[in-house]
Amino acid sequence: MDFGTIELTPEQQEFADEVRSFLDALVTPDVLEHERAHGDGFNERVHLALGSRGWLTPQWSPEDGGAGLDPLRRRILELELQRHRVPDITAGTTNLVWTAVDRFADPSLRDELAPRVADGTARFCLGYTDPEGGSDIAASRLRAVRDGDEWVLNGAKMFTTGAQNCQYTFLIARTDPELPKHKGLTMFLVPLAAPGVEIQAIRTFGGERTNAVYYGDVRISDRYRLGGVNDGWAVLHGPLDEEHSVGTASDGLADPSVGRSFLRPLEVALDETLAWARETGPDGSRPVDDPSVVARLARVAVELEAGVVTPGPMGRVKGSLAIVEGAAELLDLTGAVGLLSPGADGALGDGDVDFAHRWAQGTATYGGTVEVFRTIIAQHVLGLPRAGYPGSKVLM
Amino acid sequence: MDRFELRRQDFSLDEDQKALQTSVAEFFAKQCPTGTVRAAEPLGFDEDLWRRVLDLGVASMSLPEARGGDDATLVDLVLIAEELGRAVAPVPLVGHAVATRLLARAGASDEVLAPAARGDRVFALAPAAVRNGRRQLVPDAAVAADVLALSGDKLALHSAAGPAPHVANQGSTPLAWWAPDPGQERVVLAVGDEARDLHRAAVAEWRLLTAAALVGLTEAALHLAVEFAKTRRTMGVPIGTLQGVAFPLADVAIAVSGARNLVWKAAWLTEHEPGSRPELPLMAFDYAVRTATHGTTTSAHMQGGLGFTAEADASLYFLRAKGWSLLAVGPGENLQDIGDLITGTD
Known part of the structure; x- marks a missing residue:
């Protein structure tokens, strides 16, 4: 057990200073403005600049386009990226998908993409959710039919976040509707520039942009198949387990909770509310002079700390609950001024409490709903029996 | 606080800690089955078990070697404390360990400290400052004649001829009304700010160790409910397959895992960087208290009418969830203390 600070060697300190000054210069106010206005989870200039330093794939060797960073330097980089609020959704999905590409792609495709993932010019999004399938990814109906050396894709995917900034989507498709539900699926890395792919923006009230992607007679080479035909569920498992944080071991540096990033906007909102509470209000009193206000702020702070330390898949649910409930509570405390939009007369900070409350709702759905994670906890942590539903094994 | 500070986040136990955890868990599993817990009611003190706990050396082990x-x-x-809680053991270890550490930290003489360190007598801590000599409920005071209390600007050890009369209570703990007796023997340990700081630190330790005990208690209750949900059937399926049962139990597991980590982190920082996060032990207490209340309620309820019966072991955990939480300063006051620390209005 150890929660101590880490004394850096001069070389490590130099690296930390270098990262910080690089990001200070790189992440200009317009980057954050753009993110606030568009919710892309991505900024091309920033992404390519990080790629030029090997910091998109920091653990890769410099010969492979990475930076050869050890775990401590990777953690330093990660914390500075978070501190600078670097939009990171597309970087995250690219990393998730790479594990499957690395293992299952045709070697020539893998070798072609590796340097481009590293320099930031190749980016991947997740083509998991069918319009009618929700979190039940294996219920995918999007069809892929073989035609010689090609596959023809027809169907649609929802919530392909980042598709407008990616070159490929990691697509789950049904290749044999006659086989049992999980056995008739194949994974593809589909070039989004292929004719017949249409990306339509979907806005969320959390401020993010996601997409519906339509596939109309899209023809792709068999080269873009990942793993065996009808073996898609096994290919998907690596990235899915990583996203669900199943079976990951800690190096004593990483956040114990995969829901840690959910809590960042709550931290900002809480700090903003604490500052508000210390100021004298229009009625001449300070909110902190009211013990009920102090107690309610304390409760939000406790829930935040609990979220920070709750481990694994439990942390994912806790992180979401903490911001969903905590941001709503902070809004109730601040009253109407908390609702004011950024830039509006009298708005609190940059509208941080308003933003946290809206954005929080998405955390209950990312990577599968919190109910999916409760099911994982019930079965894999508590050992409760698995429910058998009519559509568990059969496509219905 | 820099929320992006580079720190280790290592929740693993080293070999010594694992060995300690295992040996204490085995001790309580063997020496304190639920029958022992029930037999000690309503006082909540099993003197034989207490002797055996003392033989493990737990009363003095956390004192400095020089003491x-x-x-x-x-x-x-x-x-x-977590293992003690798992067994809901009827021994006054939390209060006694906190009082003993307080004596050592206040520089009590060997003559005063030795009986506490050896466990010759039970020592207790009065959680609230004494005001105008008024009485207060003191945990363990029904089995402890030696009570550490803050009165005015003095921290003193009050030693009476015998413990105060037990008052029956929900958690079957040795709770008693206590007030300093002007005729009693009294050893002043500290005065002024030092006295107040020592007392505040001891109360924070009490809350932290109680939080740890509540984590063990809640996990034991959860374990009972999970085993029930695996075997109890309704309409042809184990009830644990139903989301209406599985999800509430998953929520308890989420809370327990977080409360444990919060307790560990608070303990480590209090030990190694005292003063760096003074709110954390209080936060761990607040979260563990709510986890225990919600977790034991859920665990009893998931066992339906059976879980509501006095003879179900679920009752042992449910009754002590509040029964232990409220002993040294209620959660409301604790929450106010946290708020004062984070808003800087202390």
């Missing part, structure tokens, strides 16, 4: 201890840390103590 006859083993330099064990607060982390070791929370590991022990």
Whole structure:
């Protein structure tokens, strides 16, 4: 057990200073403005600049386009990226998908993409959710039919976040509707520039942009198949387990909770509310002079700390609950001024409490709903029996 | 606070900590089955078990070596307290360990400290400052004649001829009304700010160790409910397959895992960087208290009418969830203390 600070060697300190000054210069106010206005989870200039330093794939060797960073330097980089609020959704999905590409792609495709993932010019999004399938990814109906050396894709995917900034989507498709539900699926890395792919923006009230992607007679080479035909569920498992944080071991540096990033906007909102509470209000009193206000702020702070330390898949649910409930509570405390939009007369900070409350709702759905994670906890942590539903094994 | 500070986040136990955890868990599993817990009601004190707990050396182990201890840390103590809680053991270990550490920290003479370190007598801590000599409910005072209390600007050890009369209570703990008796023997340990700081630190330790005990208690209750949900059937399926049962139990597991980590982190920082996060032990207490209330309620309820019966072991955990939480300063006051620290209005 150890929660101590880490004394850096001069070389490590130099690296930390270098990262910080690089990001200070790189992440200009317009980057954050753009993110606030568009919710892309991505900024091309920033992404390519990080790629030029090997910091998109920091653990890769410099010969492979990475930076050869050890775990401590990777953690330093990660914390500075978070501190600078670097939009990171597309970087995250690219990393998730790479594990499957690395293992299952045709070697020539893998070798072609590796340097481009590293320099930031190749980016991947997740083509998991069918319009009618929700979190039940294996219920995918999007069809892929073989035609010689090609596959023809027809169907649609929802919530392909980042598709407008990616070159490929990691697509789950049904290749044999006659086989049992999980056995008739194949994974593809589909070039989004292929004719017949249409990306339509979907806005969320959390401020993010996601997409519906339509596939109309899209023809792709068999080269873009990942793993065996009808073996898609096994290919998907690596990235899915990583996203669900199943079976990951800690190096004593990483956040114990995969829901840690959910809590960042709550931290900002809480700090903003604490500052508000210390100021004298229009009625001449300070909110902190009211013990009920102090107690309610304390409760939000406790829930935040609990979220920070709750481990694994439990942390994912806790992180979401903490911001969903905590941001709503902070809004109730601040009253109407908390609702004011950024830039509006009298708005609190940059509208941080308003933003946290809206954005929080998405955390209950990312990577599968919190109910999916409760099911994982019930079965894999508590050992409760698995429910058998009519559509568990059969496509219905 | 820099929320992006580079720090280790290592929740693993080293070999010594694992060995301690295992040996204490085995001790309580063997020496304190639920029958022992019930037999000690309503006082909540099993003297034989207490002797055997003392034989493990737990009363003195966290004292400095110079004061006859083993330099064990607060982390070791929370590991022990969690196992004590899992067994809902009827022994006054939390209060006695906190009082003993307080005596040592206040520089009590060997003559005063030794009986506490050896466990010759039970020592207790009065959680609230004494005001105008008014009485207060003191945990363990029904089995402890020696009570550490803050009165005015003095921290003193009050030693009476015998413990105060027990008052029956929900958690079957040795709770008693206590007030300083002007005729009693009294050893002043500290005065002024030092006295107040020592008392505040001891109360924070009490809350932290109680939080650890509540984590163990809640996990034991959860375990009972999970086993029930695996075997109890309704309409042809185990009830644990139903989301209406599985999800509430998953929520308890989420809370327990977080409360444990919060307790560990608070213990480590209090031990190794005292003062750096003074709110954390109080936060761990707030979260563990709510986890225990919600977790034991859920666990009893998931066992339906059976879980509501007095003879179901679920009742042991449910009754002590509040029964232990409210002993040294209620959660409301604790929450106010946290708020004062984070808003800087203390």
